Amino acid sequence: MSENIIDEFVVPKCTGKAFKVNQGQRLRVIEYEGKQVASLMFFNAHNYKEQFMAEFSGGLNYFQFPTPGSVGSHYRLGELYSKVPYENLMLRVTDNKLGNHFLGTHCTTKTMEIHGVPGHRSCSDNFSDALQAFGLQLEDVYSPSVLNAFANVTIDQKGDGVLHVEPPRSEKGDYIEFQAEMDVLVAVSACPDDQSVINDHSCKAIQIQILEGTD
Numbered sequence: 182m183s184e185n186i187i188d189e190f191v192v193p194k195c196t197g198k199a200f201k202v203n204q205g206q207r208l209r210v211i212e213y214e215g216k217q218v219a220s221l222m223f224f225n226a227h228n229y230k231e232q233f234m235a236e237f238s239g240g241l242n243y244f245q246f247p248t249p250g251s252v253g254s255h256y257r258l259g260e261l262y263s264k265v266p267y268e269n270l271m272l273r274v275t276d277n278k279l280g281n282h283f284l285g286t287h288c289t290t291k292t293m294e295i296h297g298v299p300g301h302r303s304c305s306d307n308f309s310d311a312l313q314a315f316g317l318q319l320e321d322v323y324s325p326s327v328l329n330a331f332a333n334v335t336i337d338q339k340g341d342g343v344l345h346v347e348p349p350r351s352e353k354g355d356y357i358e359f360q361a362e363m364d365v366l367v368a369v370s371a372c373p374d375d376q377s378v379i380n381d382h383s384c385k386a387i388q389i390q391i392l393e394g395t396d
């Protein structure tokens with residue numbers, strides 16, 4: 182397979198960026214330095230009301246792609262769907278060697294208040310800045326649940342559905358790759374949380390590549 186990188190850029194630490202990926206193109210989200218979460222939102226590029234729905238996609242993947250031999254306890258992240266009532270396939274995961282991500286909430290103003298640092302920058306600020314370029318505000322976003330690439334987060338099996346957070350296992354150069362199944366607007370946040378272990382207590386940049394390939 183030959184592939185062409187048609188766009189490539191670095192999202193600086195503690196910032197966000199929004200950009201379009203056309204149907205058939207591939208999006209690679211890459212650890213620029215390692216141990217850094219990249220929170221990702223996706224919208225139908227032609228109808229911003231149609232948005233990626235994280236937990237819903239997780240549920241569908243659970244039933245679609247059970248890990249052999251462990252049905253009922255694991256699933257493989259394979260396909261990303263939009264929210265009801267659309268329920269369309271938005272992107273397909275095409276390369277995921279690390280396989281350690283989290284479908285759930287990103288950090289917000291409230292998260293930083295709870296950390297004891299009110300006013301500290303959060304993913305909400307990054308998304309707000311990034312989406313402004315496309316005429317979108319946070320009020321237009323259906324849910325703060327996103328695909329948190331490289332987030333080593335699980336739902337605590339001993340809790341009441343609360344989260345258990347550990348430092349990322351990802352290293353420089355690790356990536357997750359998606360193929361767009363529709364034209365999508367992508368918003369990425371290089372998570373600015375240096376308060377918790379989610380980014381191993383230091384914020385870093387994220388690299389993005391958009392590729393076109395031919396078999």
Ligand SMILES: [Zn+2]
Binds near residue numbers: 288289
């Ligand atoms: Zn964050």
